[in-house]
Amino acid sequence: MSREVLRAIVWGLLVTAVLGALILLGSRNLAHFDAALVSYTFAILFATFGLTYRYSMWLSRPPTAMYWRRGWQAFFRRGLRLQNVGRWFSRVVLDIFGNRFIFRRDRLRGLTHLLIMWGCIIAVAITFPLVFGWLHFRPVVGDLSRYEAVLFGFAAFRFPHDSVVAFFLFHGLVWASILVIAGVMLAMRRRMRDEGAEALQRFAEDFMPLILLFAVSVTGLMLTASYTWMKGYGYTFISLLHAITVIATFIWLPFGKFFHIFQRPAQLGVSFYKDLGRAEEPALCRRCGHAFTSRRHVEDLIEVERQLGYRYEVDDGRVEHYQWICPPCRRASFAMAQGLAWRGQRGGGPLATPERPLPMPVHANSGLGEGPLDEEDAENFHP
Amino acid sequence: MTVPETLEFFVDPGRCIGCQSCVQACAECDTHKGQSMIQLDYLDRAHSTQTVPVVCMHCESPTCAEVCPADAIKRTEDGVVQTARKPRCIACNNCVLACPFGVPKMSTRVNLMMKCDMCYDRTSVGLKPMCASVCPSQALAFATRAEMARLRPGARPVNAFQFGAQTIRTKVNMMVPDEPSCEIVDVTSAMFEPTIGHDILDTVFEGDENEHE
Incomplete structure (x- = not known):
């Protein structure tokens, strides 16, 4: 086993162990851990190991290692730190969260990516804390018209359970699904109509992630439809189907296109490296x-x-x-x-004279x- | 879909007349709509008509892909080095600076390297790349080896290039004289060579000066 592989395995185990410890800590020794979600937890732990392993292997490539080191050196360069923090915020907001550079490539592609990205961010922000037992809701003692959100074991905020806030909060995953489905539809439309994309795209790299995101979103919406309008018809089957699609997505996360989510921030390091290069010789x-x-x-x-x-x-x-x-x-x-x-076989001859520059x-x-x-x-x- | 094995790309910069047809046609390619990936340079505009059209040579071991920190450049099974994968490219400029042939272009504004991908949408279904389909002097040609042998007697294709101590083999061929000494094109040894042409213009100008005297 090479040193790089060993290091990647150690990092993978370490980060997975830290997440496991945080799950124990945040759920107060699993007191608030929902046992029905245990399969999701293990899928995320597997994905964490896989992602850390791949990230570590990626960083061990000579060009990546060089840029990683130089990016941090440029960011923490004495005399530029304050300016760099300002630039970091601006670039994170505009390029990473606003997808500015994708909108510049093509407005429709920018919109497509923005919908999928924000749909996924909202979904992850809601589901991960719930799955890990970091977040749960309980009725307020003495006032059953209100709920209390408990974060990491600490009471965070209270709200009436029939309020607009509660409606939006409890249907967060529905909004996320709608965003993702709209984005996937636009992406599929482009992939089926654009001749350039048609020539270059591959099933595993380009279609698989879209199919997975669509499956997760649709089965998730089916759950809501089942308990809202169909008196729970087929709920067990749908929840199993949803779990399969989500777990498949997490297992796929370290290997396929989704890895770009973790690679992409490297463009920030590149921008600081270039800033420094322009100011130097x-x-x-x-x-x-x-x-x-x-x-x-x-x-x-x-x-x-x-x-x-x-x-x-x-x-x-x-x-x-x-x-x-x-x-x-x-x-x-x-x-x-x-x-x-x-020379000597085709027409023309060398034109240089001693006075002529190169x-x-x-x-x-x-x-x-x-x-x-x-x-x-x-x-x-x-x- | 793969590029048929019998069809190959042949470049012959010595035949280039600088008409820019390839530059215009390249921009029509579906994989990089509106942007031309052909690098067409005048070598010594004031004194020579010599021009060089450069397309991606599709190296067997592509330096651009190896130095890419984001692993964004992929080579297909049929040997075509594709343009940067859009989700991965972080616009570091490594590929632009490392390509021994000076091929890739960089758009920092959209965080993307772009380069010739041999019109993969066309070549993978047996059609000629846009540039080769319009080149009037066939400095850029896409044909079989047999066709090239018939059309260019006295010339033969080589696909090995020397850059200092490094030998690079490519999918795209360059036409050289059909001589045993031309097994490899030594690029670095020609680096300080003068451009090629006829000193006609110089003579004309010199004549003018004499008349004024």
Whole structure:
């Protein structure tokens, strides 16, 4: 067993044990734990182990480990901490919770993701504390018209059980299901109509999560329908069906597309790393002399490539490592290499004269949608 | 759906006339609507007409995918290195900087790397990629090896490229002279080579200067 696997197993067991301890603590030694929900608890504990294992394995990859370390270093950089905390809040709210970058990709896709994401957040925020016994409701002694919410064993707040607040609170999962179903419908519509998506999508990666979310939401709604309008008809069967779909989703969580929920926050670390890179010394292309990214980024990539077993070292003092060559000069070198192979056989000849500077590649057409995609890409192309 | 084994992509930058048809056609591709993924550069605009159209070479061991911290770049069973998976890409720019051919584009605004995926929606059903279907000089060609041998006598495809001490093998081929010495295209050794062309314009300008004198 490799060191990475062993470390991932230890982390997985540790985090699962901590969650188990919190369940014992929050439910006051299982006094408020609902035994009917025990299968859900074990599914979540399994998912916790799987997610921690995969996260740890993911972090052990050289590029991920490098970015993880550099992201934190950039965030806690002396003199920038206060500014970074402000930026962190703004980016979490706009990009993570507001899905700003997905709306920029496509408004309908943004709406689709927002519906699914918030549906899931609401559902998790309601069900997890209930399943773990961290939250339960009890009638107020002496005033049976009111309920009291008990959080982690402590009385949190009281409300009348026939109030609007109670209606929205007790039907929280219904609202969550409606959001998820609407989002899944929009996602399915795109996947069935968009030819680009059709070519790239895979069943396990792209359809399975949608099917699981739909199954969880629909069976959940069926439970509400059964006890509200059908006098509990088929309730036992539906609750079993619902449990199967939820447990399948949790078991699937560490392996499939849902893992992006835990990967995505890494984009925050990347943004701080880039902020720092822009404020520091740039890398200069060793062919054309132009700045094209931060020196730190090139040096880190050289180290990552070395760890991955790539040998882009160049036996030429002017270059040293191919990573010091900017993307346009790489494309130019690609053409030069073919030209060199055909020299003397195809028309034309070398044009250099001693006075002429090195050829400077420029993009043929930087019109809308044809050149750099935005500012950072323009730096990649050339300033 | 997979790309038929008999059909391959052949690039021949020496035949490129810089017409930009590929750039326009690329933007029509369904997998990256409205954005062209072709990198078409003038190498030395003031002195040479030499241009280079660069598509993804679809490396057998893609550096872009290996250096991706989010594991967002996947290679299909038929060897096509796909553009970044949208849920995963964190726009770190590693792939853009690490690709030895300088292919990927980065949109930081939408947190997404985009690159040529060999028009997978078309090639996976046996159609030509958009760029190859419109290229008038067939600098970008999608054909069988037999067709290429018939159309390009004296040339043959290679798919091995040298970058310093690193050899990269690709799914896409480059046309080189049919000589035993051309087993591998050494990119780094040509890095400081001059552009190719005819000194006609220089002569014209020099003539003008003489007339003014």
